[in-house]
Amino acid sequence: MKAVVIDEFGGKEKMRVDEMPAPKPGKGEVQIESAYAGVNPADWKIREGILDKLVKTEFPAILGWDVSGWVSEVGEGVDDFKEGDEVYSYCRKEVVQWGAFAEYVCVSAEHVAKLPKNLSFPEAAGIPLVGLTAWQALFDVAKLSKGQSILIQGGAGGVGSLAIQLAKWAGARVYTTASLRNHQYASELGADKAFDYHEMDIGKLQEEVEPKGFDVVFDCVGGKVFDQCITMVKRGGWLITICKPFIEDAIGQKHGIRTSFVFVRPNGGQLAEISKLFDTGHLRAPHITEYPLEDAAEALEKNREGHTRGKIVLKIK
Numbered sequence: 001m002k003a004v005v006i007d008e009f010g011g012k013e014k015m016r017v018d019e020m021p022a023p024k025p026g027k028g029e030v031q032i033e034s035a036y037a038g039v040n041p042a043d044w045k046i047r048e049g050i051l052d053k054l055v056k057t058e059f060p061a062i063l064g065w066d067v068s069g070w071v072s073e074v075g076e077g078v079d080d081f082k083e084g085d086e087v088y089s090y091c092r093k094e095v096v097q098w099g100a101f102a103e104y105v106c107v108s109a110e111h112v113a114k115l116p117k118n119l120s121f122p123e124a125a126g127i128p129l130v131g132l133t134a135w136q137a138l139f140d141v142a143k144l145s146k147g148q149s150i151l152i153q154g155g156a157g158g159v160g161s162l163a164i165q166l167a168k169w170a171g172a173r174v175y176t177t178a179s180l181r182n183h184q185y186a187s188e189l190g191a192d193k194a195f196d197y198h199e200m201d202i203g204k205l206q207e208e209v210e211p212k213g214f215d216v217v218f219d220c221v222g223g224k225v226f227d228q229c230i231t232m233v234k235r236g237g238w239l240i241t242i243c244k245p246f247i248e249d250a251i252g253q254k255h256g257i258r259t260s261f262v263f264v265r266p267n268g269g270q271l272a273e274i275s276k277l278f279d280t281g282h283l284r285a286p287h288i289t290e291y292p293l294e295d296a297a298e299a300l301e302k303n304r305e306g307h308t309r310g311k312i313v314l315k316i317k
Contacts, residue, residue, distance in 0.1 A: 001019065001020055001022040001102055001103035002017060002018075002019060002020075002102065002103050002293065003017070003018065003020040003062045003101060003102035003103065004017055004101035004102070004293065004296045005017075005018050005020060005060045005061065005062055006047055006059065006060065006061050006063065007059050007060050008059060009048055009052070009057075010047070010049075011047075012047075012297040012298075012300065012301055014047065015047065015063075015297045015300075017293065017294055020060075020062065022104040023098050023105065024073070024106065025074060025078075027075050027076045027077050028075060028076070028077050028078060028108055028109055028110070029074075029075040029108055029109060030071050030073070030078055030081050030106070030107060030109050030112055031071070031072045031074075031075075031104055031106050032067055032070065032071060032072065032087060032089065032091075032104065032105050032106070032107060032112075033069050033070045033071075033072040033104055033317070034068075034100060034102060034103055034104065034105060034316040035068050035070070035121040035125070035315075035316060035317055036069070036124070036125035036290075036313045036314060036315055036316060037066055037100040037101050037125055037293075037313065037314045037316055038065070038066030038067070038100075038125045038126045038127070038128065038130075038311060038312075038314075039064075039291075039300060039311070039312040039313060039314060040066065040130070040158065040303070043063050043101075043300055044300040044301075044303065046063060046096055047063060053245075054245060054263060055092075055095075055096055056094070056095050056096065057095070057096040057097070058096070058097045059097075061096050061097050062097065062098055062099040062100075062101055062102050063096075063099045063100075063101045064091075064099035064100030064101035064105075064314075065090060065091055065092045065099060065100055065128075065129055066088075066089075066091070066100055066125055066126065066127075066313075067088060067089055067091055067100040067105055067107075067125060068086075068087070068088040068115060068121045068124040069086075069087065069121065069316070070086055070087070071084060071085040071087055071112075074109075075106075075109075078109045080109060081109055081112060085114065086114065086115040086121075087112050087114060087115055088115055088125065088127065088128055088271070089107045089111050089112040089113065089128055089268070090128035090266045090267075090271065091105055091107040091111065092129075092264075092266055101293065101314060101316075102316070103316055110268050110269075111266035111267065111268045111271075112268050112271075113268050113271035113272040113274075114272070114275060115275075116275040116278035116279050117278075117279050118279060119278055119285055122288050122313045123285035123288055124285075125311075125314075126158065126285065126286060126288055126312075127162070127271075127274065127278075127285065127311075128271055129158075129264055130158040130161070130162050130311065131271065131274045132264045132265070132266070132267055132270055132271060132274070133159050133162075133262060133264040134159055134166050135270050135274060136262055136267075136270070137163070137218055137240045137242070138150075138163060138166055138167060138170065138216070139166075139170075141240055141260045141262060142215075142216045142218075142238040142240060144167060144170050144215075144216055145170060145171070145172070146172070147172070147173075148172045148215040148216065149173040149210050149214045149216070150167050150172050150174055150175065150214060150217070151175045151176065151177070151210075151214045151216070151217045151229075152164055152177075152191075152218045152220065153176075153177050153197075153217070153218065153219045153221045153225050153229060154176075154177060154178070154221040154225075155177060155178045155182075155186045155191055155220075156176075156179070156182035156185055156309050156310070157220055157306075157308065157309075157310075158286060158308075158310065158311045159220045160176065160178075160220050161189060161286035161287075161310055161311075162283070162286065163220070164176055164186060164189040164191050165189050165190050165283050166277075168190035168191075169190075169283070173192055173210075174190060174191050174192050175192060175193050175194075175195065175209065175210075175214070176191045176194050176195070177195045177197040177202060177221075177225075178195075178197070179196065179198060179307070180196045182194070182309055183196070185309060189284070193209065202228060203231060203232060206232045210234075212234045213232055213233050213235070213237060214233055214237060215233075215234060215237045215238070216233075216237060216240065217229045217232055217233050217237070217238070217239050217240070218240050218241075219239065219241040219242070219243060219244070220242055220243070221243065221306075222241065222244060223243070226241055226243060229241075230251060230255055230257070233257040234257075235255075235256040235257065236256065236257065236258070238257070238258050238260065239252070239258070239260075240259075240261075240262055241261055241262070242261070242262050242263075242264075244261060245261050245263070247259050247260070247261045285310075286309075286310030286311045287309045287310030287311070288310060288311055289302070289308060289309075289310070289311070289313070290312075290313055290314075290315055291312065291313070291314055291315070292315050293315060295314075
């Protein structure tokens with residue numbers, strides 16, 4: 001099968017498109033014939049060894065954690081799926097080696113969900129990692145509920161695009177940061193107000209819209225933005241980040257807030273709940289930018305720039 005492979009950590013020059021043996025499903029697994037694969041920041045961070053302390057990589061390694069396609073074979077003990085089912089999955093495993101940037105990928109059946117009826121394969125490929133990240137941050141950790149306020153830093157990106165919609169569905173007051181060109185996009189997703197992070201003093205604006213601070217601040221940007229977030233959370237509220245793995249408990253204790261780093265977990269049940277929200281019209285797919293599999297290196301570099309609206313996906317077939 002055709003796949004995007006790395007043999008060692010490094011830059012885009014370490015990526016190659018090559019023929020690899022197709023994986024066979026083990027007990028409890030399904031083999032998925034890939035239509036599209038989603039591109040995420042984790043992909044280039046794995047390529048460069050940045051996430052080596054969080055996930056182990058064995059070479060040669062096929063990159064990619066998001067897939068949409070068809071069930072092509074089922075392993076022993078799988079009853080919920082059959083060959084031909086249209087599915088999607090966040091297919092991270094304990095070891096990075098057999099990823100989604102390939103014509104076939106094998107995934108634990110419990111991490112797979114049926115494709116939402118009103119999503120195309122490219123749209124669906126962009127959902128699992130970002131959708132589950134937003135779900136687990138907002139609901140598993142923060143327990144976001146009706147009437148609360150949330151600031152989503154980086155609302156036009158992949159995770160932010162889903163977080164805005166899920167927060168609005170939960171009945172929260174939703175604020176976000178985005179470049180001026182993406183304000184209309186953020187509003188269409190459901191944001192009550194978008195702040196221009198290029199020109200505005202977000203801390204000062206926070207005092208105007210939520211004088212006591214936000215119940216939840218969700219950092220999808222990192223760096224200096226994370227430091228800015230700390231003072232905008234109300235006492236007892238949550239600062240959640242997907243960009244600072246080793247967040248210190250002392251930060252929260254000093255400011256009287258709760259802090260958490262979310263490293264998304266595969267969860268087919270939660271993905272099925274997200275599918276229902278797409279089917280009922282409560283969620284819409286983020287903007288999609290498509291690349292052929294052969295241009296995976298270019299796609300990862302575009303993602304690395306950090307200014308992509310919505311999601312980048314790779315066309316496998």
